[in-house]
Amino acid sequence: MTPTHDHHATPPPRGSGTSTRRRVFRATLAAFVGLLVLGTALSIALMWPSADRVAPGAGVSDPGGEIVSARVTDVALAPCTTPGAAAASAASAPDSPTGAHTAPPPGADDCVEVRAELPIGKPVEFTIRGPAARGVALAPGDAVRLIAHEVVLDGTAEVNYSFYDVPRGGKLLTIAIVFALIVITVGRWRGAMALLGVGAATTLLVLFILPAILAGKPPVLVAVVGATGIMVIVLYLAHGLTHRTTAALFGSLFGILFTAVAGFGVTRWLRFTGVSSTDDASLVIAVPTLQMNDVLTATIVIAGLGILNDITVAQASSVWEMRSLNPGLPQRQLYLSAMRVGRDHIASSIYTLVFAYAGAMLVMLLLLTTYPRDLIELVTSEQIGQEIVRTLIGAAGLVLAMPVTTACAVLFAAPPETDHGPARNPSAPFWRGNTAG
Template structure:
C-alpha cells in the first residue's frame, strides 16, 4: 500500500481535498441561526388556486394568490394547508401557480400546527440534483480518474465560495485580499489536483496566480477612472437595505472581476503547462529559450478564443439590456457611458488582460522550472553525451 501511494501521490491529494470538502460542508456560515427552528421548508402540490385578489396593471401583477396545497414531505406530509403567494409586482421575482404544480412552501409551526405558510417558488431542487448527478456521471465517464479530480475541484470551489468567502464578505472584511486568498488557494488546489504533485502542477499555479494578481491590480487601478459603484450588481442595494450598511460593495464588485476570470486563467495556464511538459518529455535537450517559445506558441493559439469566451459570457447575461438600449435608439456614445455598460466593459477588458498576461507568465515560469536543478543551477541546454550519462550513473551508485 505504501509503495502504491508513493507511485500515486495524487491519491493522497484526492483524500486530503475530499476531507476538506467534508469539513467545509459541515462548517457553519455564522448566519444559519437567523432561520428560526420553527420555520420549515417542504415541497407541496397545488390542489386549487384563488386569483380573486390579484390586481393586473398592464403586464405587471400585484396582490396575493391564495393556494390550497397538499404537503408532499416533512412532518405534515399528506396534510392540506393554505398557502399565500405574495406578489411583489416584479416579473423577475413573481410566480403565478396553477393546479397540479409542485412548489416549495415556507411555513412556521406553532403548537404542532402550521400557522402561516408562504410559497417560495416552483420546486426545482430535485431537477437540480438530477442535473448535477448527470454532469458528474458524464465527467467520470469521459475523464475517468482525471474526471473524478475535476469533480472534486468543482465541489471544493463551490464550498470555498459559499462557506468561506461570502460569510467573510458579509462580516465586513476587505473583499480584495479575501477574494485573492480564496482564489489563490483554489488555484493551488485545482492545479495540484489536475496537474498532480509535479512540475506541471507548480507551473500552472504560479502562472495562473501571477495572471490573477495582475488582473486584480488592473481592476483597482482602472476603477478610479471608470468610477463604477458596486450597486450596479444585482441585489447589491437590497443587501444594504437588509441591514448590512457597512459592506464595501464597490470592492466586492472589483473582487468579482478577477474571480470571474479565474477559471479561464487557470484553464489557459494548464494548457500551456501541459504542452511544455509534453515538449520536455519528447525533447529533453530543448534549450530554455526554445522551451519558452514553445509555451508562448500554445498561449497565442488559445488566447484568441479565450478572450472571445469572456466577451460572450459577460454579454450573454446582459442581452436584454442591450436590446432595450437599441430599441430606444440610444447612441453608442451614451450606451458605453452608462454605468452598467461601463462596468461590463471594465469586467471584460480587465479579465482579458489577465488572460493575455498569463501566457507569458506561465511560459516564463515553465521554462525556468523545467530547466533548473533542485540546487538552483540551470541545466545544460546542450545534448547529454554518453560519457556524462555514465558519470551520472556512477555518481548515483556511489551515493
C-alpha cells in the same frame, strides 16, 4: 625516465555540475512552493471570520414571512385583478364610464388560482401573477413552497399565502450526478480528482471568501488569498505535484495579482460605486460598511479563475510536450514555439470570456436596449461599464499570464539527462525532480 601518462583515466562526469545545480534548483523551488502554501494557509486562518461577526442581513434576503411546503390540489385560470381595484371600482359612480365597463388589463388570463394542502391537512389558496404564472405551469400533485404572511384585520389575525418557489433540489442533484459520471467516465482518475478539486474550491468560497467579506475583511485581499488557495488546491489535486503544475500555478498567481491590482485601480479611476443593480443595493442595505467598488474588484478576481486555470495548464503542458518530443531544443526556441501555440489559445480564451459575460448579462442587455437612450450613453453607464471592465481586465490577466507561464515552464522543463544520469519523467513530484522511476 619519461613519465607514463594514463590515457585511460576516467574524466569527471560532464553532467555532475549540472545535476548539482538542478538539485539545488529543485530544493529551492520546493521550499518556495511550501512557503507559498504555508503563507496562504496562515492568511486564511488569520482572516477567517467568526460567526458572530458575519452580517446576518436580516430583513433583506428574508422573503417577508415563514416559508412552508404544500401540495397542489387544483389549478385554474382566473382574471388578474390589481389589489385594491375592486374597492376603487365600487367607489366609482355607477354612471361613470370607468366604473361601468372597465377593460381588463393586459395579460388578464395570465393569473392562476391555485389550491393546495399543507402537510397538516389545511387547505390554502394563492394566486400566481404575471411571468411566473406563464413559466411555472403547476399541476395537481406538484410540490410548492409558499410564504405565509400573518395580517391583522379588525383585530383578527389571518394568514395569507403567496407563491415562493418550487422545490428542485432532487432534480439539481440528479443533474450533478449525471455530470460527475460523465466527467469520471471520460476523464477517469484525472476527472475524479478535478471534481474533488472543484468541491474543495467551492467549500473555500462558501466557508471563507463570502463570510470574510461580509464580516468586514478587505474584499480585494480576501479575493486574492482565497483565489490563491483555490488555485493551489485545484491545480495540484487535478494535475499532480509536478514541475509542470508548479509552472501553471506561478502563471495563475501572476494573473490573479495583476487582475486584483488593475481592478482596484480601474474601478476607482472610473469612479464606479459598485452599486448598479437591485442586488447590489440590497447588499449595501444588509452590510452598510461594505466598500462596493472593492467587492466589484473581488468579483473580477474570482470570475476569471476558471479560464485562467485552463490557459496556464494548457500552456505548461504544451511546453512539456515540446520538450519531450525534442529534448535538445534550445530554451529560447522552445519559448518562441510555445508562445505561438499560446497565442492561438489566447484568442479562443478571450472569445470564451467575452461571450460568457455576454450570456450572463443577456437579460439585462435586452432590458436596457428597450430604453430610449443613446448607445454611447448606454455603454458608458455604470451598469454596462462594470461588465465591460470585468471582461477587459479579466482578458488582460489571461493574456499576461500566458507568457509568464511559458517562461516558468521552459525554465522548469529541463532536458533529459541521457548522457550522465537517469532519464527525466515530467510526471514525477517536483521535490524528487523529474527522475524516472
